[in-house]
Amino acid sequence: MLSYLFKRFLIAIPLIFGVLTLTFFIIRLAPGDPAAFFIQPGISPNVAEQIRAQYGLNDPVPVQYVKWLANVLQGDFGRSFSRAQQPVFDVIAEALPITMTIALLTLVANFTFGILIGVISAIRQNTFLDRFLTVTALFFYSMPEFWFALMMIILFALKFPLFPASGLNEIGAEGFGPVEFVLDRLWHLVLPVTVLSINGAAGIARYVRGSMLEVIRQDYIRTARAKGLPEKVVIFKHALRNALLPVITLMGSSLPFIFSGALFIEVIFAFPGMGRVTVEAIFARDYPLIIANTFISGSLIVLGNLFADVLYAVADPRIKL
Amino acid sequence: MTEKGRNRIAAADRFAGCMFFALLMLVLSSCGRHNGGSGQAGNGGRAMDSTLVIAMLGDADYLNPVLGSSVTSGNIIGLIYPSLLQSEFDTATGLVNYIALEKKLRAVTPGQGKKTPKGALAKSWRMAEDHKSITYILRNDAFWNDGQPVVSGDFKFSYKLYGNPVIASARQQYLAELLGADKGHVDFDKAIETPDDTTLVFRFYKPVPEHLALFHTSLTPLPAHQWKNVKPDEFRHSPLNLTPLGAGPYHLKDWKQQQEIVLASSRKSNLPKPGNIPQITFRVVPDYTVRLAQLQTGAVDVVENIKPEDFTALLRANKQIDVKTVGLRVYDYVGWSNIDQEEYRKSGRVRPHPLFGSAKVRLALTQAIDREAIIDGYLKEYGVICNTDVSPSLKWAYNDRITPHAFDPAKATALLNAEGWQPGPDGILQKQGRKFSFVLYTNSGNARRNYASVIIQQNLRSIGIDCKLDVQESNVFFENLQQRKLDAWMAGWSIGLEIDPLDVWGSDLKKSRFNFTGYQNPRLDQLCELAKQKMDPTGARPYWLEYQEILHRDQPITFLYWMKETQGFSKRIEGEELNISGTFYNIDDWRLRPSANVAL
Numbered sequence: 022m023l024s025y026l027f028k029r030f031l032i033a034i035p036l037i038f039g040v041l042t043l044t045f046f047i048i049r050l051a052p053g054d055p056a057a058f059f060i061q062p063g064i065s066p067n068v069a070e071q072i073r074a075q076y077g078l079n080d081p082v083p084v085q086y087v088k089w090l091a092n093v094l095q096g097d098f099g100r101s102f103s104r105a106q107q108p109v110f111d112v113i114a115e116a117l118p119i120t121m122t123i124a125l126l127t128l129v130a131n132f133t134f135g136i137l138i139g140v141i142s143a144i145r146q147n148t149f150l151d152r153f154l155t156v157t158a159l160f161f162y163s164m165p166e167f168w169f170a171l172m173m174i175i176l177f178a179l180k181f182p183l184f185p186a187s188g189l190n191e192i193g194a195e196g197f198g199p200v201e202f203v204l205d206r207l208w209h210l211v212l213p214v215t216v217l218s219i220n221g222a223a224g225i226a227r228y229v230r231g232s233m234l235e236v237i238r239q240d241y242i243r244t245a246r247a248k249g250l251p252e253k254v255v256i257f258k259h260a261l262r263n264a265l266l267p268v269i270t271l272m273g274s275s276l277p278f279i280f281s282g283a284l285f286i287e288v289i290f291a292f293p294g295m296g297r298v299t300v301e302a303i304f305a306r307d308y309p310l311i312i313a314n315t316f317i318s319g320s321l322i323v324l325g326n327l328f329a330d331v332l333y334a335v336a337d338p339r340i341k342l
Numbered sequence: 343m344t345e346k347g348r349n350r351i352a353a354a355d356r357f358a359g360c361m362f363f364a365l366l367m368l369v370l371s372s373c374g375r376h377n378g379g380s381g382q383a384g385n386g387g388r389a390m391d392s393t394l395v396i397a398m399l400g401d402a403d404y405l406n407p408v409l410g411s412s413v414t415s416g417n418i419i420g421l422i423y424p425s426l427l428q429s430e431f432d433t434a435t436g437l438v439n440y441i442a443l444e445k446k447l448r449a450v451t452p453g454q455g456k457k458t459p460k461g462a463l464a465k466s467w468r469m470a471e472d473h474k475s476i477t478y479i480l481r482n483d484a485f486w487n488d489g490q491p492v493v494s495g496d497f498k499f500s501y502k503l504y505g506n507p508v509i510a511s512a513r514q515q516y517l518a519e520l521l522g523a524d525k526g527h528v529d530f531d532k533a534i535e536t537p538d539d540t541t542l543v544f545r546f547y548k549p550v551p552e553h554l555a556l557f558h559t560s561l562t563p564l565p566a567h568q569w570k571n572v573k574p575d576e577f578r579h580s581p582l583n584l585t586p587l588g589a590g591p592y593h594l595k596d597w598k599q600q601q602e603i604v605l606a607s608s609r610k611s612n613l614p615k616p617g618n619i620p621q622i623t624f625r626v627v628p629d630y631t632v633r634l635a636q637l638q639t640g641a642v643d644v645v646e647n648i649k650p651e652d653f654t655a656l657l658r659a660n661k662q663i664d665v666k667t668v669g670l671r672v673y674d675y676v677g678w679s680n681i682d683q684e685e686y687r688k689s690g691r692v693r694p695h696p697l698f699g700s701a702k703v704r705l706a707l708t709q710a711i712d713r714e715a716i717i718d719g720y721l722k723e724y725g726v727i728c729n730t731d732v733s734p735s736l737k738w739a740y741n742d743r744i745t746p747h748a749f750d751p752a753k754a755t756a757l758l759n760a761e762g763w764q765p766g767p768d769g770i771l772q773k774q775g776r777k778f779s780f781v782l783y784t785n786s787g788n789a790r791r792n793y794a795s796v797i798i799q800q801n802l803r804s805i806g807i808d809c810k811l812d813v814q815e816s817n818v819f820f821e822n823l824q825q826r827k828l829d830a831w832m833a834g835w836s837i838g839l840e841i842d843p844l845d846v847w848g849s850d851l852k853k854s855r856f857n858f859t860g861y862q863n864p865r866l867d868q869l870c871e872l873a874k875q876k877m878d879p880t881g882a883r884p885y886w887l888e889y890q891e892i893l894h895r896d897q898p899i900t901f902l903y904w905m906k907e908t909q910g911f912s913k914r915i916e917g918e919e920l921n922i923s924g925t926f927y928n929i930d931d932w933r934l935r936p937s938a939n940v941a942l
Contacts, residue, residue, distance in 0.1 A: 052818045052821045052822070053818060053821055054817070054821060060824070060855070061856075062835075062856055063842075066855060067514060068511070071508070071510035075508075075510060104599070105404055105578070105579065105583060106578045116600075174631075175635070178635055179659075182639055186632050186639065186641065187629075188601070188625060188641075189601060191389070192390055192623055192641075193389020196389065288629050289629045290632070291601075291626055291629070304816075304817065306817065
């Protein structure tokens with residue numbers, strides 16, 4: 022197992038490096054100019070030139086690449102162009118906790134509700150309850166998140182003003198005590214986490230239902246029932262454990278989501294998370310920040326897949342790494 | 343314990359573990375950059391009573407006047423930092439007035455001039471007879487928030503920063519008339535003199551009109567004592583940028599980047615006085631719909647640039663909202679390449695564009711476009727037909743004798759026929775085997791331009807012109823425009839309050855960076871130069887009248903419509919005055935009516 026992990030890590034290094042190199046060239050060859058904002062009437066034509074010189078964009082691209090490579094090998098990903106020249110990892114460090122809060126709360130809700138609904142649908146297959154859950158799940162699954170988010174705002178912030186429409190805290194929250202502050206933050210997270218998890222749970226429920234149905238028909242389930250085990254033990258211990266294998270893949274692939282953020286939700290609910298950092302960096306042609314984001318999400322996708330493979334082995338002793 | 347029980351406990355443990363981790367992150371994210379002040383606000387409701395909340399689309403880039411270049415930055419910097427002069431747009435004349443404590447550039451029209459001069463650092467000024475220097479006398483009772491006096495040396499120090507190429511300030515252009523600027527490098531020792539702490543002298547290499555001298559010498563200063571040890575190459579990322587030291591009616595209380603900027607009234611400020619409202623919060627709300635929803639629920643008090651189509655619903659939903667308009671500074675246009683851009687790119691030769699090279703064809707295109715229909719359908723009473731780029735708000739220069747080219751497809755067809763464009767077998771106009779067919783480009787994410795472009799496409803189709811539409815990402819669109827890769831496009835300009843159009847129409851295509859159409863007219867160049875030489879702007883009126891007639895005749899572009907900017911305000915704000923120079927022009931005078939539902 023350890024040697025397997027070691028090998029996978031070794032393969033991951035050139036892979037991530039290749040991704041970064043590709044990103045480096047693609048963003049530089051794409052149209053657009055990080056100094057474009059400074060090209061407007063009333064601003065001296067020298068400014069854009071000076072800004073480009075500061076960013077080192079006047080060198081030929083291969084020279085820029087070598088310089089960049091030297092810096093990256095020393096762990097220096099540079100300073101952001103668009104965010105007051107903060108070091109890129111400072112920008113990310115500010116956005117990451119916010120994104121992770123939302124993502125972790127969402128994931129917990131996703132898997133809890135997803136698995137629960139999936140199991141209920143499966144054991145009550147073809148009943149009214151199953152059909153109702155299936156249709157509802159499909160309804161939410163196919164709904165675009167941004168639209169759903171706006172509808173939730175209209176419903177729960179405008180028509181019935183129960184929750185705030187955006188922001189992380191109330192005005193004046195800096196004067197709250199710590200408990201009140203965290204409660205205020207949670208109150209602000211209700212709508213976005215609900216939007217994200219309803220959508221996600223619906224998807225997971227479909228997986229779990231399908232996989233549960235397959236497992237329930239297996240001989241060993243019949244055996245378990247035949248030897249008189251209570252139905253709960255049969256379902257949750259014997260069946261669910263085996264049915265969760267595909268769900269583990271999903272868990273692995275949700276790892277990047279935890280760190281990369283949910284763009285639409287962040288824009289709509291005004292959360293300064295990773296999704297917004299990434300997209301705003303792309304629009305501003307903030308090269309160092311784009312590369313740092315690619316590095317983080319690239320590494321996480323690789324790690325997430327590895328994590329899923331390891332979880333397979335843990336969940337199913339037949340799989341050996 | 344049974345096996346079942348153990349399993350249940352293990353599952354519960356795992357679940358609790360996940361929840362604990364999520365909560366840990368929650369606390370971590372709550373800790374963020376949180377250096378907020380003490381609890382003057384007991385609860386949200388009461389905090390709102392002393393806090394004005396302004397929704398903004400994006401965060402400020404810098405709260406440093408040398409570097410800040412976004413609109414939000416400008417608004418906030420204006421509240422934090424002191425300014426040499428106060429400026430005020432006179433809506434009766436359309437001229438900008440400059441005001442020092444004891445002097446005004448021009449007499450104020452009755453009913454105007456609400457801005458107090460007390461915000462100005464300058465007591466008065468004297469322009470030299472030859473217009474080659476200006477001397478300010480500063481007041482001696484102005485202090486930075488740390489108690490240090492504001493002195494003339496702060497200005498000299500700051501101007502050196504504005505002019506430093508390593509710092510790359512977007513306001514370098516303001517130094518363009520200072521001594522030495524004509525040779526490429528401002529000679530700061532001679533150009534800016536500070537004989538004592540309250541005397542400040544600027545010297546120019548050429549005679550400069552007084553209003554321009556006042557405009558260009560009143561850049562916001564930084565406190566020299568705070569910044570003197572910061573090296574130019576560290577200036578942009580100095581930590582001092584996060585803790586600006588000012589002297590204005592407000593100071594920075596807290597800045598959570600990409601979330602909110604909180605300003606608190608400066609109790610000791612005498613420039614002009616502490617702000618009336620104890621606290622102003624600028625909140626980043628990137629999504630337009632959510633900004634509207636928040637205005638409706640009262641979570642924010644001011645939302646800028648509300649789309650006309652949302653007014654009725656907004657006002658119906660909440661009676662406590664008021665929509666105010668100000669203008670006219672912004673217009674949309676359809677740009678036609680006057681010259682063959684491909685030829686110009688390849689060889690630098692200027693040849694008329696095969697489709698849009700003739701002024702008569704461009705006039706026909708303008709007559710074929712139903713500008714009223716676009717205004718009626720989208721902007722309604724918030725749009726006005728645009729004749730040229732001199733705004734009707736600049737009354738001293740505006741030519742009101744020009745009648746707009748009316749929508750007249752028959753006239754347009756006749757003009758095109760006379761120019762040799764005849765309908766082909768497919769109904770599309772043709773001339774010497776070339777079809778009148780082109781792509782109209784515009785930038786993405788602008789509903790108004792999308793609406794207008796569809797009407798334009800239909801209008802042109804009805805007279806036999808094939809116009810395809812293409813929407814490009816803004817960055818790409820702008821780059822293509824600069825590189826002269828587009829033949830026809832739709833875009834807009836926001837005009838300055840001083841008329842200076844050479845960048846857009848100058849015949850020297852290398853120098854005039856924004857002359858995307860390639861329009862060339864020596865008389866227009868001449869008029870701009872003549873107007874610049876007038877020491878009093880109103881003396882240039884005849885030149886500007888002729889300038890507008892030429893643009894109206896030549897139609898280098900089709901000017902579509904001027905737009906009023908529309909801002910949503912909560913009615914709990916009192917005393918706000920909107921002015922073309924900015925929504926927050928007198929924000930230090932605003933007051934908040936306490937909410938009725940909060941027990942005091």
